[in-house]
Amino acid sequence: MLTYRSPIVRLKTTPTNCEDKMTGKELLLRALKERGVRHIFGYTGGAIMPVFDSMDKMAHFNFIMSRNEQGATFMAQGVSRASLSTEDPQVGVCMATSGPGAMNLVTGVADAQMDSVAMVAITGQVATGVIATDAFQESDVVGVMMPICKQTYMPLQADEIERTVHEAFYVATTGRFGPVVLDIPKDIQNQPVAEGYQFNSAAYRPHLPGYFYHPTPAREPLKKAVELINRSERPVIFCGHGVINSNAGALLQSFAEKNRIPVAFTLHGLSAMPADHPLSLGMMGMHGTVEANRAIMNADLLISFGMRFDDRVTGKLNEYAKNADVIHVEIDASEIDKNVATSVAINADVYRTLHVLVNDPMLTSKPRRRWHASIAESRQVMAEDLQQEIAKGTGDDGKLLMKTIIKKLSELTEGRDLIVPDVGQHQMMSARFYNYQTPNSWFASGGAGTMGASLPMAVGVKLARPKERVWSISGDGGFQMNMQELGTIMEHKIDVKIILLNNGYLGMVRQWQTLFFDGRYAGTPMLSPDYGKIAAAYDIPYRKVEKLEQVAPALQEAIEHQGAIMLEFICDPSEVILPMIPAGGGFNDMIVKRPTPARKGGKK
Amino acid sequence: MKRRAILAFMQDRPGVLQKVSMLIRKKMYNVDTLTVCRSRKPGVSRMTITLREDDEARVLQVIRQLEKFTEVISARELDTDHSYWREAAIVRLEIDPEQLDILKKDYTFEILDHKNHDCFFIQIAGSTRMIDAFVAQIGEEHIVEIARTGVAALEK
Ligand SMILES: Cc1ncc(C[n+]2csc(CCOP(=O)(O)OP(=O)(O)O)c2C)c(N)n1
Ligand SMILES: [Mg+2]
Numbered sequence A: 001m002l003t004y005r006s007p008i009v010r011l012k013t014t015p016t017n018c019e020d021k022m023t024g025k026e027l028l029l030r031a032l033k034e035r036g037v038r039h040i041f042g043y044t045g046g047a048i049m050p051v052f053d054s055m056d057k058m059a060h061f062n063f064i065m066s067r068n069e070q071g072a073t074f075m076a077q078g079v080s081r082a083s084l085s086t087e088d089p090q091v092g093v094c095m096a097t098s099g100p101g102a103m104n105l106v107t108g109v110a111d112a113q114m115d116s117v118a119m120v121a122i123t124g125q126v127a128t129g130v131i132a133t134d135a136f137q138e139s140d141v142v143g144v145m146m147p148i149c150k151q152t153y154m155p156l157q158a159d160e161i162e163r164t165v166h167e168a169f170y171v172a173t174t175g176r177f178g179p180v181v182l183d184i185p186k187d188i189q190n191q192p193v194a195e196g197y198q199f200n201s202a203a204y205r206p207h208l209p210g211y212f213y214h215p216t217p218a219r220e221p222l223k224k225a226v227e228l229i230n231r232s233e234r235p236v237i238f239c240g241h242g243v244i245n246s247n248a249g250a251l252l253q254s255f256a257e258k259n260r261i262p263v264a265f266t267l268h269g270l271s272a273m274p275a276d277h278p279l280s281l282g283m284m285g286m287h288g289t290v291e292a293n294r295a296i297m298n299a300d301l302l303i304s305f306g307m308r309f310d311d312r313v314t315g316k317l318n319e320y321a322k323n324a325d326v327i328h329v330e331i332d333a334s335e336i337d338k339n340v341a342t343s344v345a346i347n348a349d350v351y352r353t354l355h356v357l358v359n360d361p362m363l364t365s366k367p368r369r370r371w372h373a374s375i376a377e378s379r380q381v382m383a384e385d386l387q388q389e390i391a392k393g394t395g396d397d398g399k400l401l402m403k404t405i406i407k408k409l410s411e412l413t414e415g416r417d418l419i420v421p422d423v424g425q426h427q428m429m430s431a432r433f434y435n436y437q438t439p440n441s442w443f444a445s446g447g448a449g450t451m452g453a454s455l456p457m458a459v460g461v462k463l464a465r466p467k468e469r470v471w472s473i474s475g476d477g478g479f480q481m482n483m484q485e486l487g488t489i490m491e492h493k494i495d496v497k498i499i500l501l502n503n504g505y506l507g508m509v510r511q512w513q514t515l516f517f518d519g520r521y522a523g524t525p526m527l528s529p530d531y532g533k534i535a536a537a538y539d540i541p542y543r544k545v546e547k548l549e550q551v552a553p554a555l556q557e558a559i560e561h562q563g564a565i566m567l568e569f570i571c572d573p574s575e576v577i578l579p580m581i582p583a584g585g586g587f588n589d590m591i592v593k594r595p596t597p598a599r600k601g602g603k604k
Numbered sequence B: 001m002k003r004r005a006i007l008a009f010m011q012d013r014p015g016v017l018q019k020v021s022m023l024i025r026k027k028m029y030n031v032d033t034l035t036v037c038r039s040r041k042p043g044v045s046r047m048t049i050t051l052r053e054d055d056e057a058r059v060l061q062v063i064r065q066l067e068k069f070t071e072v073i074s075a076r077e078l079d080t081d082h083s084y085w086r087e088a089a090i091v092r093l094e095i096d097p098e099q100l101d102i103l104k105k106d107y108t109f110e111i112l113d114h115k116n117h118d119c120f121f122i123q124i125a126g127s128t129r130m131i132d133a134f135v136a137q138i139g140e141e142h143i144v145e146i147a148r149t150g151v152a153a154l155e156k
Helices: A024-034 A049-058 A069-083 A106-114 A141-148 A158-173 A186-190 A219-231 A241-245 A249-259 A290-298 A350-358 A369-392 A402-412 A425-433 A454-464 A476-481 A483-491 A507-516 A531-537 A548-560 B016-026 B056-068 B097-104 B128-138
Strands: A039-042 A062-065 A092-096 A119-125 A151-153 A179-185 A235-239 A263-265 A280-283 A301-305 A325-329 A344-346 A418-421 A470-475 A496-502 A542-545 A565-570 B003-011 B033-038 B044-052 B072-078 B083-094 B109-115 B119-126 B143-148 B152-155
Touching (some): A024 A049, A024 A179, A039 A454, A049 A119, A049 A186, A069 A106, A069 A454, A069 A483, A106 A119, A106 A141, A119 A141, A141 A179, A219 A325, A235 A249, A241 A249, A249 A263, A280 A425, A301 A350, A325 A350, A402 A425, A402 A496, A402 A548, A418 A454, A454 A476, A454 A483, A454 A496, A483 A531, A496 A548, A531 A542, A531 A565, A542 A548, B003 B016, B003 B152, B016 B044, B016 B056, B056 B072, B083 B128, B097 B109, B097 B128, B119 B128, B128 B143
Parallel strands (some): A092 A119, A119 A179, A151 A179, A418 A470, A470 A496, A496 A565
Antiparallel strands (some): B003 B044, B003 B072, B033 B044, B083 B119, B083 B143, B109 B119
16 A cells, blocks of 8 residues: 655744745745655746746755656656655656646656656746736646646645645545646746635645545455455456555465466556566566466456556457456546456455455465466467577577567566666567566556657656666667757766667567568668767767677676666667567467568568 | 436536536547536536437446546436436527417417517427427427527436
8 A cells, every 4th residue: 555645744834924925836845845755857947937946945855957848757757656665655746837848748747647657747837917818938738738637736826826736746646646737827936825824734635525536445346356256267367557556566466376366467567576476477468478368368257456458458359358257456436347347346446455355264265277287388389489589689680689688687687676668669578578576666658658758767766766776778769759868867967777779660660560561661760870979978888789798798787887877789670579469459369470571562 | 329418516616617528529429418507515516418329338437537537526327217307498489479379289488578570589498309399390490599508407
C-alpha cells in the first residue's frame, strides 16, 4: 500500500499584517513544500516568472531546468514512478510558462495519464484581465489538458491556491494515479491573500463529493473469487501496473507461490517480482513470451491485478481467453468490463485485495501438475532459437544484436539496476531480456509509447533513487527526440548510463514493414549525427561499440564509471523482436519464426 | 437504435459540461438531447443526457466514465418503464384558428399569444413522441419556428 506524506503541521501562523501578506505564488510554493516536493523540473517564461522568483528566494527546492518543457514532464514522471517504492514517495512536479511552454507539456501529461502516473504540472497563465483575448502567449491550457489528465484547476484568487494545490495532490495520488494540471494566471500569482486568510493544511480535507475510490475489497466478490480459484485447473495471474503502484509485488509473489499459479506480466507489471522466478511467464501480449500467451490462450481462469486489458495485451478481443473466467481486481471502476467481460469484479486497491486473499483460509492449494507441464513445454518453443541468437550476438551483416547487449547488461549487473527504456524494438528487448530483480526497477512509457521519454525520465529516476544505477536505453530515433536533455545531465551532473542502440532505422516500424509491408521501408531509414561529438560537446564520456567482444568491457566500464557515460552500439537493423502477435490479430496468429527476408519492393 | 437516458448529478463547476460533452464525443456519440438544471441541493446540478445505443455494455461504460469525473456525484441509466421522460416546446405557428381548434381535441397546449388572425405562439409539454406527433399533425408548413427543451426525466 502506498501512502504519500500528508502535510506537515505548520507551527508558524500565517502573517496577518498588510506588508507581509502572502501572495499566490508563495502559497503555491508553501503547499508544494508541505507535500514533500523536493525537485521542481521546468522552464521559465513571462507568465510563470513570479513563481520562479519566489522559488529562488525560498531556496528550498532543487530546481532542474530541462531543455524543453517536455523533458520536464518526463523527469517529473521519473521521480513519481521511481520513488513510489521508497520510504519517501514523492510526486513529480513540472512547471512551465503559458502558451508554448504549457503546450510543450502536453505530450508528457497525456503520457502520464495513459500510464497512471501521479504528477503535478503547473503552468503560468496570462493575467485574468486579458484571458480569452488571444493575449501574448495565451493558450487555453485547461481546455487542452482536460481530456488528457485526471483533473485541471485554474485558481482565480490567491486565497484558493493552497486549497487547490492540496486537492490537486490528493487527486493525483489517490485511486488510480494520474496527472493534474494547475493553470495559474499571473495576476493571481502576485495577488496578496485577503485580510484574515488562514489555511491549515494539516486539518485540510478535500471536499469532493463526486470523487470515489474503494480501496477495500468487498466480501462477496472476494468469496466468489476464491471459489473460482479453488475450482480452476489452469489459472494464470496477471500482474499489472497496479501491483507496482500499490507496492504489492511481494504479496503477489507469495499469493502465486502459495497457490502455485503462474504469473504473466503486462509491460508495466514487470519488475514487480523477480523475472526469473519459476512461476514467472514473463511479459504477455503483442511481444510477450510464447509461454505467457499460450498459457493465457489455454487458461480457464485469469486473475488479473491492476491492469486494463489494453489492446497490446489482448489482441483480437473476440478471440481473447475465450474459455477463461476473469477475476478483475482494479481500483478504477471504469476499467472493469471495458474490454473484457469479468466473472468477478473486485473494485479495490490491489495491495489490500492481495493482503486479504493471500491469507484467505478458504483457498486450497493444488499442484496443477498437468498445467505446469504444458507451460514448461511452451517455454521450449523459442528457447533454443533465442539462446542461439543471443550466443551468436551478431546479425547476418555482422552488426550487434540488441538482445545480446541487453542480456549482457543483465548478467553484468545481476539484474539489479534500474532500467529506463525508450520506445521501440530496444524497449521490447529490454523488457524481455533483462532479468529484473529489484522491485520497481523498470520505467517505460507504455500506454502512450512516447519516443524520447527515456533520457529525461532517467534523470528523474536517478534523483529519486540516487544510490542505484540507472540505465537509459534508447534507439537512434527516440534518442534524437530529446537529446537536448544531455544539457540537463551535464549541468546537474546526473549519473545516468546512456545506452544508444543504433540500428540506423526506426526499428520497430521497420519490423512491421518487414512483416506486413513487403519490406518497403518508407520513412524509417535515418542518418544519425556523430554521437561521439555530441557527447563530447556535453562533456560526457563516450564509447562506440561495434564488435561483440567489446560489448562486455564497454558495459563494465560504464558500470564502474562515476557519472554519466554514453555507449553507442551499432546494431543490426534486420533484428526482429519475436514472438509477435500482429496488431488486431489473435493469439493463434503469433509469429514465432523469423520471416525469410523481404521478397519484393523495398528500397533498402 | 434504442434511445437511452442517463441521469447524472454533478457539482456545479465551470468545465463540467465540457467534460461531459467531451466524453460523449470521445465515445463517438451524437448527443440526442442534453438538459441541465439545478437540483434540490445547492451547488449540485442535474443533467439528463439522451443518446442512441443498443449495446447495454457501452452505455454502462459511458456511465462509469462519467462517474470517474471528480465532479460527477452519481450517474445512472433511466429506463422508460420506471421513469417519466418529458419535453416542452414553444412553437410559432401560422395556421387558421379553426385548424388549431381541431388539434385541441387530441392535445393539451396553451396559447401564449395570438396575432394577425393566423399567427400563434403555443406551448406544449409531454413525451417526445407526443410532441413529434403534434408537430407531424400540424404539418411542417405551418411551423415558423420551434424550440424544444430536450428531455427532462424523473424516476417513478
Ligand atoms: C513520439 C513518437 N513518434 C512516433 C512513434 C512511432 N514509433 C514507435 S516505435 C518507433 C521507432 C523507434 O525507433 P528507434 O528509437 O530508433 O528505436 P528502435 O525501434 O530502432 O529500437 C516509432 C517511430 C512513437 N512511438 N512516438
Ligand atoms: Mg533505431
